[in-house]
Amino acid sequence: MSRRTCVGAAVAAVLSADAPVPIIDIHQHTPYSTRTPEELVRHQQTMGVAKTVLLPAGRAYSLAVGIGGNEAALALARRYPGQYYFFANELPDIPETKATLEKYLKLGAIGIGEQKFHVACDGPAMQLVASVAQEFNVPVLMHFEHGAYNLEYERFPNLLKRFPKVNFIGHAQTFWANIDQGHIQSILYPRTRVTPGGWTDRWLADYPNFYGDLSAGSGLNALQRDEEHAREFLKRHQDKLLYGSDCNDRMGRGGGCSGWQQMEMIRKLAPDRGVQRKIFHDNAARIMRLS
Numbered sequence: 001m002s003r004r005t006c007v008g009a010a011v012a013a014v015l016s017a018d019a020p021v022p023i024i025d026i027h028q029h030t031p032y033s034t035r036t037p038e039e040l041v042r043h044q045q046t047m048g049v050a051k052t053v054l055l056p057a058g059r060a061y062s063l064a065v066g067i068g069g070n071e072a073a074l075a076l077a078r079r080y081p082g083q084y085y086f087f088a089n090e091l092p093d094i095p096e097t098k099a100t101l102e103k104y105l106k107l108g109a110i111g112i113g114e115q116k117f118h119v120a121c122d123g124p125a126m127q128l129v130a131s132v133a134q135e136f137n138v139p140v141l142m143h144f145e146h147g148a149y150n151l152e153y154e155r156f157p158n159l160l161k162r163f164p165k166v167n168f169i170g171h172a173q174t175f176w177a178n179i180d181q182g183h184i185q186s187i188l189y190p191r192t193r194v195t196p197g198g199w200t201d202r203w204l205a206d207y208p209n210f211y212g213d214l215s216a217g218s219g220l221n222a223l224q225r226d227e228e229h230a231r232e233f234l235k236r237h238q239d240k241l242l243y244g245s246d247c248n249d250r251m252g253r254g255g256g257c258s259g260w261q262q263m264e265m266i267r268k269l270a271p272d273r274g275v276q277r278k279i280f281h282d283n284a285a286r287i288m289r290l291s
Helices: 003-018 037-047 070-079 097-106 124-136 157-162 173-177 199-206 216-224 227-236 258-269 273-288
Strands: 024-028 051-054 084-086 112-115 140-143 168-171 210-213
Touching: 024 037, 024 273, 037 070, 037 258, 051 070, 070 084, 070 097, 097 124, 112 124, 124 140, 124 157, 168 216, 173 210, 173 216, 199 210, 216 227, 216 258, 227 258, 227 273, 258 273
Parallel strands: 024 051, 051 084, 112 140, 140 168, 168 210
Antiparallel strands: none
16 A cells, blocks of 8 residues: 555544534434424434434324324425434234234334333233334334333333344333432432443343433433443443434424433543444444444
8 A cells, every 4th residue: 555545544534533423313203292394304404413213103192292193204204215214103002003013114114113102011012013023123112101101111121032133222211210220110200320230221231132212301311310320321331322312392402402412411421432423323223224
């Protein structure tokens, strides 16, 4: 290799290192509360998101926060190919579950979720959802909230072991509160310092098919409540964590946008740009097969 070629390669490496990390946002909705699809597009542009994954509600249920269904997510993804992608979703315990999920997976959905329903997290309904995900080789994103959605979190390893080829992505209050070994399940947004070794912390380490979605106030709280622990947590689970926003504001910046705040916390606490790139891009690109 000539001296000129060596210098050129070195310059290219420096420029590549300084280049912005492309961001995949794995958790958005449209419409969301009163925010329109057009306002979402502007929101994501403001945040600098390169690719957005839309999580629809089921056919008969809006996930309690005014979220659009499969058709709304499909429509926006088709308007912006290469920028917007979508999951399929349906209530897991109705006769139409399997047919609805299969319909939208065949139309191009790249996952299933957000599963946010009042069922046992390892019961027959979620086993059905997991079997469809296994057939189509797509991940499942689950909202864990004590007493409300995907119940009995302590039993979740049963599903992880039963479907080892399915990647499950954990999200929401009970998922994130259980990074703490001493967590009391009725507390959804704990503020105390964290003792490592809670269920979520252990399962992310123990199960290759378990991942974490950093979105929403629950993910943000997990980093803000104990920054010393958060630095080590991001380092420890750098191959298992995915950036998501799940915010319904219109601005895409500032204190009113939890997605923007989460970006700032990751940039602040991640040990280096390599870890940032995994969380913002590489992990999602790998398990969702996005380039």
